[in-house]
Amino acid sequence: MNEQTAELDQVYVPTRNVVARRIEKELIIVPLVSGIGDAEDELYSLNETGEQVWKLLDGKRTLEQVMAALCELYTADLEVIRRDVVGLMTELLRRKIVETRS
Amino acid sequence: MNERKDSSYVRRVQMDQAPVFAAQQLHHIDIELTERCNNRCVHCNINRPEQDRGAIERELSTKEWKSILDQAAGLGAISVRFTGGEPLLRSDFVDLYRYARHLGMRVLLFTNARLIRPEIGALLEALPPGEKLEVSIYGMGAQTESAVTGVKASHAQAMAGVRELKKRKIPFVLKWTPLPFNAEDRVAFRKWVKKVMGKDVTPGLNALLELRGRRDSEGANRRIREMRLAPQAAAGMIRAWHPQWEVKMRAFMARMCVPKGVDDRLFSCGAGREASVDAYGKLQPCLLLRDPVLTIDLREHTLEEARRDLFLSLRECRAVHPEYLKRCARCFLRDLCEQCPARSWPEHGRLDRPVEYLCQVAHEQAVQLGLIAVGEKAWNVKNGAARLAARAAAQLPDADISGIMAGGEGKCHE
Numbered sequence: 001m002n003e004q005t006a007e008l009d010q011v012y013v014p015t016r017n018v019v020a021r022r023i024e025k026e027l028i029i030v031p032l033v034s035g036i037g038d039a040e041d042e043l044y045s046l047n048e049t050g051e052q053v054w055k056l057l058d059g060k061r062t063l064e065q066v067m068a069a070l071c072e073l074y075t076a077d078l079e080v081i082r083r084d085v086v087g088l089m090t091e092l093l094r095r096k097i098v099e100t101r102s
Numbered sequence: 103m104n105e106r107k108d109s110s111y112v113r114r115v116q117m118d119q120a121p122v123f124a125a126q127q128l129h130h131i132d133i134e135l136t137e138r139c140n141n142r143c144v145h146c147n148i149n150r151p152e153q154d155r156g157a158i159e160r161e162l163s164t165k166e167w168k169s170i171l172d173q174a175a176g177l178g179a180i181s182v183r184f185t186g187g188e189p190l191l192r193s194d195f196v197d198l199y200r201y202a203r204h205l206g207m208r209v210l211l212f213t214n215a216r217l218i219r220p221e222i223g224a225l226l227e228a229l230p231p232g233e234k235l236e237v238s239i240y241g242m243g244a245q246t247e248s249a250v251t252g253v254k255a256s257h258a259q260a261m262a263g264v265r266e267l268k269k270r271k272i273p274f275v276l277k278w279t280p281l282p283f284n285a286e287d288r289v290a291f292r293k294w295v296k297k298v299m300g301k302d303v304t305p306g307l308n309a310l311l312e313l314r315g316r317r318d319s320e321g322a323n324r325r326i327r328e329m330r331l332a333p334q335a336a337a338g339m340i341r342a343w344h345p346q347w348e349v350k351m352r353a354f355m356a357r358m359c360v361p362k363g364v365d366d367r368l369f370s371c372g373a374g375r376e377a378s379v380d381a382y383g384k385l386q387p388c389l390l391l392r393d394p395v396l397t398i399d400l401r402e403h404t405l406e407e408a409r410r411d412l413f414l415s416l417r418e419c420r421a422v423h424p425e426y427l428k429r430c431a432r433c434f435l436r437d438l439c440e441q442c443p444a445r446s447w448p449e450h451g452r453l454d455r456p457v458e459y460l461c462q463v464a465h466e467q468a469v470q471l472g473l474i475a476v477g478e479k480a481w482n483v484k485n486g487a488a489r490l491a492a493r494a495a496a497q498l499p500d501a502d503i504s505g506i507m508a509g510g511e512g513k514c515h516e
Contacts, residue, residue, distance in 0.1 A: 094506055
């Protein structure tokens, strides 16, 4: 598969193909169309940090700004945050859960 | 299959197996959007005229349905069934459908397909329901179908609806109700299903006609009784309808039949566990059971309160009818029989009187399964548990038993 890697200067937003539902302490991403998951009925559960990233996808912040905001919330090393956030966003892009704001 | 691992931030889960959903109060809600229907089927247990002003005025508004959907989603529901009547008659259907989907709920739609026109097809294609639609067909020609539905155009419109679903690759299942009017079309229906689906699938079967749940017309109920297949014929049809019926029933026995000795509980089923709401906002124990004593008005109570109160009250219900205590309460065929308060209520106006017809069908099936001898009464059998164990097949973990029960829905068991 030709994979698109998330880029720090881009602004990403959730696509219209999914909705986010809070179930207890988890944020669950529910696909509305086929072809997002590897199997029917596949959902995505974001952990606390993943949820913070999701909340910051406001259509204004670049990924770099998202990371900067995360750095204010967490004490982890910037490189670690960068690696994890780019990894997460690449995964969400691949699955068409997020897209580049047009 | 993609081999990629989940990242530390995101975890993939299956909706039906995710612990977070399993722990929720509510998993599914049934919503009867309207009792009105554009068909006037002779056997129907709920339909009201399409333009019934009184019904229209009493039905919940769009805003009220959205509030109930919000509450259901808040309690964890992952799916909703829109049924009726004909749910597509609601002018706000598209709005409510979109709303439910954007709450992250899968939608199961029960329809006669007459209103599956291109705009509805386009909606279902662009925003898939996530569940197979269930489409009821009553005949293989205009004359047969209109004899059932009372509407000349119903067949042509239903066929157009099915073509629309097929063209847009929207998953659906077809269902059949055997009636005196369409008996000669049954074989043609099975052939047509195979052609439409492109493979030999088993369509749904509504073999045991239910009486009107509102108990609103003794004349209509008498006609429904007259149209029922005789118990032996019904049992035979169910057996012939499902490939490997006996194998599947043995798997069903192994999984679902738990002899309980003498049991006077009325609701040992799943009634009240999920939510079932009628067109006017009354929470019912299940879609079929409309006894007003057991309903709670969601215009006055929240869904959470109403479910809690209803569920608790159902668990305390005990049978007192002497025939029930003599027969059903001691019968080892309980889990194989369609007898339940929802069937008893329309027949007798009470929850605990045996429905003779269902008892006879269950006995016919039990004979076919080798559980009892001809003429034997199951409630007199002392070694019922041993008989079930001997006939059940515990080594069929993968047998698909959905829809195998006589009524066809097969969703009543706990």
